[in-house]
Amino acid sequence: MSEENSTPKTTKDKKPARRFRERWRALLTPLMAIVTALILGAVVIVVTDTSVYEAFEEGFGVGLGRAVEVIATAYGAFFSGAFGNPGRMVNGLRIWIQTGDGRAWTQSLYPITETLRYATPLIFAGLAVALGFRGGLFNIGAEGQYFIAGLTTVFVGYALTGVPWFIHAPLALLAGILGGAVWGVIPGYLKAKTGAHEVINTIMLNYISFRFAEYMLDVGGPMARGDGRPVSPLVQPSARLAQFFPSNADIRFNIGFILALLAAVFVYWLLFKTTIGYEIRTVGQNPRAAKYAGMSVSRTIVLTMALSGGLAGLAASTDILGVIGFMPNAFSSGYGFDAIALALLGNSHPFGVVLASLLFGALQAGARNMQGVARVPLDLTDILQGLIIIFIAAPAIIRALYRIRTAESGEEVVMTRGWGQM
Amino acid sequence: MPPVLELRGITKRFPGVLANDRIDLTLEEGQVLALLGENGAGKSTLMNILYGLYKPDEGEIFVRGKKADIHGPGDAIALGIGMVHQHFMLVPVLTVTENVMLGMEPIKQKLFLDREAAARRIRTISEQYGLDVDPYALVGDLPVGIQQRVEIIKLLYRQADILILDEPTAVLTPQEVLGLFQVIRSLLAKGKSIIFITHKLKEVLEISDNIVVLRGGRVAGTALPQKSNERSLASLMVGREVILTVPKEEAQPKEPVLEVENLRVKGEGAHIAVHDISFDVRAGEIVGVAGVQGNGQTELVESLTGLRPAQSGVVRLLGKDVTHASPRVITEAGAAHVPEDRQRDGLVLSYPVADNLILNTYYLPPIAQKMLMQEPAIQQNAERLVAEYDVRTPSVLTPVGSLSGGNQQKVIVARELSRMGQLVVAAQPTRGLDVGSIEYIHSQLVRKRDAGAAVLLVSAELDEILSLADRIIVMFEGRIMDIVPIEKATREDLGLLMAGVHPDEHSADAAAVKEAA
Missing domain, CATH: 3.40.50.300 (P-loop containing nucleotide triphosphate hydrolases)
Known part of the structure; x- marks a missing residue:
């Protein structure tokens, strides 16, 4: 609107203190979004609990007390489900030191490992969508890429025998990357060559992949186990990812989480430190300027979709090789769709995606415990996730509510473009 | 008779920048006041204050001798102030009529839009001011010069009589500029007053009655077009002698x-x-x-x-x-x-x-x-x-x-x-x-x-x-x-x-x- 306020006369660089304040402010909005969602979630818990109504009939004070109790139980269960019970941890540690028996200690770590396990595929899928956003592509097809990668991973996982684990497991992961990448390249190529919108094509490819997996895995299908269940055979032990706590069968926390963190570092490095990342981001921000600069816009689009698909594929691979051990017909996880929310929540930054995935992982793990202990339905997670996303997507609500000042805007990520605009 | 518009001591600060520093300005009825200045001199801020988009930190605005409190574009429009922004505010998929009546649509039988009534008024305005335009054309199909006319018609439709034109010639071809100047002259003849924001010196000399030059948020000087030339205005604007023609030797073309x-x-x-x-x-x-x-x-x-x-x-x-x-x-x-x-x-x-x-x-x-x-x-x-x-x-x-x-x-x-x-x-x-x-x-x-x-x-x-x-x-x-x-x-x-x-x-x-x- 005015050119005046955008041409400050100072030429000094920003002071570190100011930069820190800006970072903090950028984090403050998502943080307050989570807090607000938890508050509204508490309201939902209270109004859906019949015991609160009964208590209110006895008297206002009794009702209020009951409401507070219900919320405390629910969120107490939620937090111990997501992060563990500190008392139990200390106790387990003591037993371990005194008797040398570490089982109680390991068991007390179960909740936090569940959070990390849930977060693992979310990180991969979130990175896939975030990378697409950076390249100006809206990959709604992470779910379909996940399915195809599941098939390729599990096939290499069970069909290949007699190879050592250090070859088999990487090979199975690679198969997942390739499966997802191929499924991502198809809409990428169509966009680059014909201008067909990737949103439509990825959605259509999702359906194809669902049905294809059904065909492959259904009873009597080419990849079915053959015992009358619509699931694939078990993958060979040599293809399984290493577990952190092999002694405890409950804990399914595996090396996949480390791979996810490495993937985040890789995506960060690729996007911000390499010429390929510069090309991806330039095409995403301004395809015409990219063309002007001599970049190949179509090649970059295809590459971005391949990388995005490969990352989505790793979500399936780590799930199968690290956790389930086979591929069920009803594999659908919703990761591909959660991933869109995660990319938004993480501002399409790899590290932001990791934080958002950890949050969603904690919500999943916590909600399961909350359902078991406090009898609050699992669906509350969906409500909490939905609220958080709304508040993140409409940050003005949170800023107005808590009077947070706007952070200085940097590179904004283009979500998607219209038909054939390149 | 008091001037149609007067600004006294307008000051506006943005974090780290003094965008407007005690600016005085007077616009007489039926005249063109040129507001001249480089990018960043404070022209847009000043006009946004006048249009109610910014609140000044200090200073007063008088319209026809009366002190005016402008808190938003609504107040400005009520006072008869209208603005054509550098980037047009038009909806390309709507017709000229629909664009013009947007926000004050005439209604018939309590329920239906009365496009015909609006189109009739647009025709009248077009004829009155020589702003030739087809009320039923889609705005997106019109060349930039005609779109600008639609913007001006929008203001006249809202009965504005102080028109602010922000860099109106920046997007026009030389022929379209001539057309715009004709429109401006016919507006003046009907008693409208115009603030013309620009940094093009030739145009200022041609069309304005009075020139105010801004530099670094302050009034660097005022001038009359009859007593100025491009060189004097340019140096006032930039704050030093300006070389308008580039000194260069004869070319030595080779292969x-x-x-x-x-x-x-x-x-x-x-x-x-x-x-x-x-x-x-x-x-x-x-x-x-x-x-x-x-x-x-x-x-x-x-x-x-x-x-x-x-x-x-x-x-x-x-x-x-x-x-x-x-x-x-x-x-x-x-x-x-x-x-x-x-x-x-x-x-x-x-x-x-x-x-x-x-x-x-x-x-x-x-x-x-x-x-x-x-x-x-x-x-x-x-x-x-x-x-x-x-x-x-x-x-x-x-x-x-x-x-x-x-x-x-x-x-x-x-x-x-x-x-x-x-x-x-x-x-x-x-x-x-x-x-x-x-x-x-x-x-x-x-x-x-x-x-x-x-x-x-x-x-x-x-x-x-x-x-x-x-x-x-x-x-x-x-x-x-x-x-x-x-x-x-x-x-x-x-x-x-x-x-x-x-x-x-x-x-x-x-x-x-x-x-x-």
């Missing part, structure tokens, strides 16, 4: 760098935009391409730089056939390109200055080693170019989008001219820029020429061509009308050529007419 033979290029859709044209540009000369916008210049430049495929013909750069080469190949063969639309093609607005300065060298050492971007080299490159090309930016990490237009263009010029290019293709390099930046960019182009580069300068501003070019190509409907050496070029002849008429034909016609009489 041809760019050779174009029978080039044919398609435009948008199926029509041929460039018809089999041939010319060359030699080392050490500036060849200007003159012509009214839309006569194939854009397509010519895009084709030469690899952004648009050629249909037939040959383009050679330093003897190498680059007719069907990609932008990368052409760039590497030694061409630099200052694109016509800097924000659309030449910059990534969200990127910092530093990242924009490597847009077409990002993959070459020292900026990148193999595929790794070298942060220190990017930083050094940026620091050096920002200093050398006088880019005013808070830091090299500031997003380019938050710089003024002039500084954005300097980023492009720095990037393109700092490379070892043998050929510089500059399309509209100074469009929309302030005097200081224009002066600077012109001197850089001449410096490049003197260093032995071939420069192809495409401009819709005849003055720019006349002051820079050594030879002038005049284009009309995709064809070259003539190639004129600067010694023989006159404004009149070029004007005729731009309109598609050969001067000799013209005089022959004139003679024929005389004879017949």
Whole structure:
């Protein structure tokens, strides 16, 4: 609107203190979004609990007390489900030191490992969508890429025998990357060559992949186990990812989480430190300027979709090789769709995606415990996730509510473009 | 009678910037007040205050002698103040009538829009002020000049009698500017008053009754057009003596760098935009391409730089056939390109200055080693170019989008001219820029020429061509009308050529007419 306020006369660089304040402010909005969602979630818990109504009939004070109790139980269960019970941890540690028996200690770590396990595929899928956003592509097809990668991973996982684990497991992961990448390249190529919108094509490819997996895995299908269940055979032990706590069968926390963190570092490095990342981001921000600069816009689009698909594929691979051990017909996880929310929540930054995935992982793990202990339905997670996303997507609500000042805007990520605009 | 509008001591501070510092301004009824100033001088802020978009920190506004409190555009409109923004506020998919009545739609039978009533009023206004426009045309189909009329009609429809025109000529062709001036005169004749914001000196001298020059947020001076000239206004605006014509030696053209033979290029859709044209540009000369916008210049430049495929013909750069080469190949063969639309093609607005300065060298050492971007080299490159090309930016990490237009263009010029290019293709390099930046960019182009580069300068501003070019190509409907050496070029002849008429034909016609009489 005015050119005046955008041409400050100072030429000094920003002071570190100011930069820190800006970072903090950028984090403050998502943080307050989570807090607000938890508050509204508490309201939902209270109004859906019949015991609160009964208590209110006895008297206002009794009702209020009951409401507070219900919320405390629910969120107490939620937090111990997501992060563990500190008392139990200390106790387990003591037993371990005194008797040398570490089982109680390991068991007390179960909740936090569940959070990390849930977060693992979310990180991969979130990175896939975030990378697409950076390249100006809206990959709604992470779910379909996940399915195809599941098939390729599990096939290499069970069909290949007699190879050592250090070859088999990487090979199975690679198969997942390739499966997802191929499924991502198809809409990428169509966009680059014909201008067909990737949103439509990825959605259509999702359906194809669902049905294809059904065909492959259904009873009597080419990849079915053959015992009358619509699931694939078990993958060979040599293809399984290493577990952190092999002694405890409950804990399914595996090396996949480390791979996810490495993937985040890789995506960060690729996007911000390499010429390929510069090309991806330039095409995403301004395809015409990219063309002007001599970049190949179509090649970059295809590459971005391949990388995005490969990352989505790793979500399936780590799930199968690290956790389930086979591929069920009803594999659908919703990761591909959660991933869109995660990319938004993480501002399409790899590290932001990791934080958002950890949050969603904690919500999943916590909600399961909350359902078991406090009898609050699992669906509350969906409500909490939905609220958080709304508040993140409409940050003005949170800023107005808590009077947070706007952070200085940097590179904004283009979500998607219209038909054939390149 | 009190003045129709008076501002007293308006002050507005933004964090770190004093945008307006005790500004006084008086607009008399039926007059044009020109508000002149460079980008960033405080013109837009002042007008946004007047229009209620900003609240002043100090100062008062009087409308027709009465103190006015303006808290938003609604208040401004109620006081009869209307504004045509530099970027039009129109809905392209709606008709002229729908756009004009938006926000105050006439209703019939309590439920239905009365488009006819609105269209009738628009017709009346059109006739009254000579603003010819079809009320049922879709706004998106109209040329920019007519869209601007729609904006003016919108104000008149709301019975505004103080009209603020923010850089109204920036997007217009010379012919459209003349049309706008006619409209302004008819508005004045009907008693309207106008504030005309610009940084174009010629226009100010032609149309205004009074001139206020802003510089650095303050009133640098006031002037009367009769007692001013371009030079005096320019120095008032910039705060120092300004050289309006670039000093340059006679060109020493050497071997041809760019050779174009029978080039044919398609435009948008199926029509041929460039018809089999041939010319060359030699080392050490500036060849200007003159012509009214839309006569194939854009397509010519895009084709030469690899952004648009050629249909037939040959383009050679330093003897190498680059007719069907990609932008990368052409760039590497030694061409630099200052694109016509800097924000659309030449910059990534969200990127910092530093990242924009490597847009077409990002993959070459020292900026990148193999595929790794070298942060220190990017930083050094940026620091050096920002200093050398006088880019005013808070830091090299500031997003380019938050710089003024002039500084954005300097980023492009720095990037393109700092490379070892043998050929510089500059399309509209100074469009929309302030005097200081224009002066600077012109001197850089001449410096490049003197260093032995071939420069192809495409401009819709005849003055720019006349002051820079050594030879002038005049284009009309995709064809070259003539190639004129600067010694023989006159404004009149070029004007005729731009309109598609050969001067000799013209005089022959004139003679024929005389004879017949």
